[in-house]
Each structure stands twice: as structure tokens, then as C-alpha cells.
Amino acid sequence: MIKDIQQEILKLKAEKDICILAHSYQAHEIIEIADFTGDSYKLSVDASNVRSKNILFCGVHFMAETAKMLSPDKRVFLANPLAGCPMAEQMEPEMIEALKRQEPDRKVVAYINTTAKLKSVCDVCVTSSSAVKIVKAMDAEKILFIPDCNLGAFVQKNVPEKDIKLLQGGCPVHAAVAPDEVRQAKRLHPDALVLVHPECVPKVSEQADYVGSTSGIINFAKNSEAEEFIIGTEISIAEHLQYECPGKKFYILSKKILCPNMKLTTLMDVYNSCAGIDNGEAFEIKMTEDEISSARVCIDEMLRLG
Ligand code: 13P
Ligand code: SF4
Numbered sequence: 001m002i003k004d005i006q007q008e009i010l011k012l013k014a015e016k017d018i019c020i021l022a023h024s025y026q027a028h029e030i031i032e033i034a035d036f037t038g039d040s041y042k043l044s045v046d047a048s049n050v051r052s053k054n055i056l057f058c059g060v061h062f063m064a065e066t067a068k069m070l071s072p073d074k075r076v077f078l079a080n081p082l083a084g085c086p087m088a089e090q091m092e093p094e095m096i097e098a099l100k101r102q103e104p105d106r107k108v109v110a111y112i113n114t115t116a117k118l119k120s121v122c123d124v125c126v127t128s129s130s131a132v133k134i135v136k137a138m139d140a141e142k143i144l145f146i147p148d149c150n151l152g153a154f155v156q157k158n159v160p161e162k163d164i165k166l167l168q169g170g171c172p173v174h175a176a177v178a179p180d181e182v183r184q185a186k187r188l189h190p191d192a193l194v195l196v197h198p199e200c201v202p203k204v205s206e207q208a209d210y211v212g213s214t215s216g217i218i219n220f221a222k223n224s225e226a227e228e229f230i231i232g233t234e235i236s237i238a239e240h241l242q243y244e245c246p247g248k249k250f251y252i253l254s255k256k257i258l259c260p261n262m263k264l265t266t267l268m269d270v271y272n273s274c275a276g277i278d279n280g281e282a283f284e285i286k287m288t289e290d291e292i293s294s295a296r297v298c299i300d301e302m303l304r305l306g
Contacts, residue, residue: 005267006033010077012274020270021067023059024214025234025262028243030058030270039214040066040112041127041306044299047071056273056282058265060085065116068285069296079273080265081283087113088167090147093121099144100182106165107140110298111148114170116287120294123148128198129213130306132158137305150175154198154205174199176256177232182207185230185253192251195220196232208232221245234259 010033021043022034026047031037036046040063047055047067055076057064060087062080063135096108102306110122111131119125128151135143135155141162145152147169156164177200186194186207195217196208205211210220214233221241222231231238232253237278273282 002029002086003273006164006232009033009271016277017053018056019050020056021046023063025236025259026058028239029267039129041129042215044070054277057262059269060261062088062113064285068287069299072292076285077273077282078285079269083261083264085113085261087147087171088115091118093118096121103173106142106144107138108144109135109144111151116295118289119298120300125298125302129216131155134305135159141257148199150201151198153202173257173259175201177204177254179203181254189228189251192228193226194230200232216279
């Protein structure tokens with residue numbers, strides 16, 4: 001049944017000139033039929049290189065919005081319109097503008113998990129895989145890093161030469177993991193390496209053997225000589241890795257790292273979006289030229305420095 005639906009999607013994709021981009025946190029059956037998969041940074045680069053007329057994004061709203069900004073001449077659709085990222089909605093542009101007025105020489109770095117409205121008042125975007133590199137490369141000593149204070153603390157640690165200010169925001173899913181869960185997981189699997197996403201709290205990241213983005217974790221596990229890994233990011237990654245490396249063992253760090261928004265999209269959503277792409281039934285991302293041009297500045301800056 002799953003294979004039949006996947007075949008239908010592949011047919012519709014070819015007929016209607018659709019390119020499917022899927023974030024690595026999507027279900028395995030969606031990853032299998034996607035043209036591009038990966039973390040937020042890789043998908044941003046992929047979105048700017050798409051040739052098809054239509055992009056169907058399987059992920060959350062800010063990701064589809066970023067794809068629209070990078071390919072404004074394409075029609076961009078989100079496979080499930082309810083899939084949002086709570087972190088993206090945590091801060092209002094007015095609040096950031098007020099902070100900028102207080103300290104005009106402090107450059108604002110926005111995690112890509114933000115709305116286009118918020119991006120339009122920031123200087124540069126980063127993703128978890130590019131944050132350290134970009135903050136280092138910026139021509140500024142004073143930085144305000146928003147909204148994720150855990151990723152921000154990871155950047156502070158790796159770029160000690162800069163004055164980096166943080167605000168209280170972050171991913172409720174990764175931040176829910178308690179430091180004690182790492183100790184318990186290590187007791188259960190003493191030979192496993194612990195790989196953690198920097199959206200986890202510092203007391204969790206400090207106990208890890210490796211801290212990095214989704215793609216960083218995937219590549220580390222694939223290339224490592226080790227045979228067992230505790231995966232401290234969305235639980236789908238342990239599943240995907242287990243398919244890709246059947247000779248190794250992958251354990252989830254915590255049942256709490258299950259993103260309900262990433263899990264909303266089903267294979268049938270992908271099928272229905274492809275089938276309804278020309279009759280108004282698929283959810284299209286609509287942005288004005290002004291919205292695109294004001295928010296795109298900091299995405300272009302990310303691609304230039306990253
Ligand atoms: P990356 O895909 O950039 O690692 O970010 C993780 C995440 O939580 C995406 O929403
Ligand atoms: Fe947002 Fe966290 Fe879910 Fe990523 S995992 S979409 S940052 S809530």
C-alpha cells in the first residue's frame with residue numbers, strides 16, 4: 001500500500017513538474033520519495049537551485065517560506081498547512097527593533113527558525129550547522145543571537161572572542177531533555193557515543209561526545225568507527241540511521257524529542273498536495289515582493305558567509 005502511494009506520487013511529480021524537499025525529521029516513507037533531503041541549511045541551498053515549476057515542502061512553515069524567498073518565481077507549497085515551528089513565533093520584530101535602538105552597534109543574528117517578518121529586522125540568518133562559522137566570519141564584535149538561547153550558548157562557547165547576548169527562546173522539543181537522561185542513557189549503553197543537537201540545553205550538550213546539526217549528527221554516525229550511538233535529536237534520525245547503517249546500533253536519547261509539528265505531515269498529505277497542486281487544494285505559500293525582498297537580505301547574507 002505504501003509503495004503504491006509512493007509510485008503514484010512519483011508519477012504526479014513528473015506529470016506536474018514538482019520537486020519535493022523534505023527535512024530529515026520527516027517520516028521514512030516521505031524521505032524515500034523526496035528529491036532533496038537534509039537539514040535546514042542544506043535545504044535552503046537546494047531550494048535556490050530547484051529547476052521545477054513547483055516546490056512541495058515537507059517540513060514546517062518557516063522552511064517553506066525560506067524556500068519561497070530563495071525561489072520567488074516558483075510556486076511553493078507546504079504539504080501540511082498546520083505544521084509550524086513554535087520557536088519561529090517566539091519573538092516579535094517590534095521587540096528586536098527596540099533592542100537595536102538601544103544598542104545600534106550590536107548586529108542581530110537570527111536562527112533560520114524565525115518568521116519572514118522577524119528576519120526582515122535582522123542582519124544575518126544562521127542554521128545550526130552554519131551558526132559558529134557565520135558568527136566568526138561576521139564583521140562585528142557585538143552580537144544579539146535570537147531566538148534560541150541554547151544554540152546561542154553553543155555559539156558563545158565556540159566563539160569566545162565575541163560579545164554575544166542571548167534572549168530566552170528555543171526549541172521546546174530539544175530543550176525538554178533533562179541532563180539526567182544523558183546519564184541514564186549512558187548507563188544503559190556504556191559503549192555508545194552520545195551525539196546531541198545544539199538546541200538541547202548546555203547541561204545536556206556538555207555530556208555529549210559530539211554536538212552538531214542534524215546533518216552533522218548523521219555524517220558523524222555514518223563515518224565513525226564506533227558501532228553504537230545515542231541520538232540526541234528528533235527521534236526520526238535514529239530510525240533513518242538504522243536503515244542506512246544496519247550494522248550499527250542507534251538508541252534514542254529521550255522519548256521527549258519527538259516534534260509534533262514535524263510529525264504532522266503524512267504520505268497521504270504529500271499525495272493530496274501533488275494531486276491538488278493545480279486546482280487550489282494544495283497549501284501555497286503566498287508572499288508579497290516587499291515581504292520577500294526585506295526578509296531575503298539576511299538569508300542571502302547567510303549563503304554568502306556560510
Ligand atoms: P537543523 O535541521 O538545521 O539541524 O535544525 C533542526 C531543527 O530543529 C529544525 O527545525
Ligand atoms: Fe521547531 Fe524544534 Fe520542531 Fe524543529 S524540532 S520544528 S525547532 S519545535
